[in-house]
Amino acid sequence: MIEALSYQFIQHAIIAGVLVSFVSGIIGSLVVVNRMVFLAGGIAHAAYGGIGLALFFGLPIFLGTSVFAVLAALIMVGVTLKQKERLDTFIGLIWAVGMAIGIIFVDLTPGYNVDLMSYLFGSILAVNESDLYFMGVLFVTILLILAFWYSKILAVSYDSEYAALCGINVKFFYTLILVLAALSVVIAIKVVGLILVIALLTIPVYIAQELSSSLARMMILSGFIASFFTLSGLWLSYTFNLTSGASIILVSALFFIFFLLFKGTR
Template sequence: MNKKYNDSWMFPMFEFLQYGFMQNAFIAAVLVSVACGMVGTYVVVKKIVSISGAISHAAFGGIGLGYLIGINPIVAAIPFSLLTAVSIGLINERVKISEDTAIGILWSVGMALGVIFISLSPGYAPDLFSYLFGSILTVPYFDLTLMFILDLIILSTILLFHKEFLAISFDEEFSKVVGVPSESLYILLLCLVALSVVVLIKVVGVILVIALLSIPAAISKQFTYKIKNIMVLSIILGIILTFTGLWLSFVFDLASGATIVIVLGLAFLISIFLKKYW
């Protein structure tokens, strides 16, 4: 697509924003970073990264359902992801089954349902690959609007329940003792994770969601212990690293979602080095 730039490292980093699809991609990167910076902080602090992975993979069932009934797959993924989040929360709190077992069951069942729904849908799913591995360069205006609305919902919920989320993230047992409705708040937190997953799907895809949701917060957590600072730093890092990955994918004609994740991974390795030796 951009092979005339492939041999040049000097391609101006902001010149590519003159293209309309790149402007949409940059806006998507910002919206994604906001959601991941806020929710990802709780995910990393509470150590529920694997649960986030289960929700993201189960969301594929919603994408398949969208193809089957003929609606936008992202829209269909919202209730499906929320249902998965609530199911994991209830199983974890009320059913005598280990959390990793519940995660494995919902993870695999969600993906399987997605495959079945797509196989039953008429015709061919031309953009299915983008939902699996992301395609930030093809994010339409409707998806940007939906991402913005979901970001507002996530932000509003966190502002309303920040102290409660903080309590259950660090000491859920003590929260129960002092009267905090920890079960309901835990399920609500998982629902925020589900909404974040929906925001992320179009950018990095179902397979790579967990990287954006965890790596910026994991990097930030190495340099500060205050939740608010981790959130702010995660958002800033998310924007910078996602933009860098987007630029590199444009210059070298690489898969955008995978390139963004590679940049995130390298940034994490660099942060470990800086933390240890500086």
């Protein structure tokens, strides 16, 4: 693996893996404490519609997928706030319709020759410079938002009723978290694919949550744990010629099982 570091695509993959890991660790922590895992899963699968539209209209994949994922997130916010008792039904509907739209537009795309497996299970070795810029901008944006609104996001995440009584706009921050989750899902698709993205958002967070006493520590620790999983999976995929996304999630799952066993023995 040492000699592989001289290749530019490996360098891009490592940078992308670390960026996506820390984004996933930070946003995954917010997703877990706000109990949005099912919502994030719906967005991840609905985002396939954006991939199909981007391919059909010749748009950048990240742009088309981001717009579609954010729209799906906003729809889910509206449903959550107004039709909470039917949330599962609407998420399933958005999930299925998004994927159906993506499949139809892929079928209609003339001369289509892109491997869909790279979007379903990730293709971290195919990351280019424009992808890295998008990931970097999102990472910096998330850090700025947290630096400016951390106390309010913390209040909304752990006690939304108390936050509302304190005058905090709970709907705004709920929407903000879900939109950031949608964008995080989009960049994570490049690394592990839309089918496996929820594992990257939740497994490192669960481990970090057990080892942390605050939300900030949980975010930071989740980022480092996710980075370890991602780089280990990348090494495994390069060494044994395996699918990168599946390798990353397999490493995550194995360490998760070891962690549970270690926790049980304690």
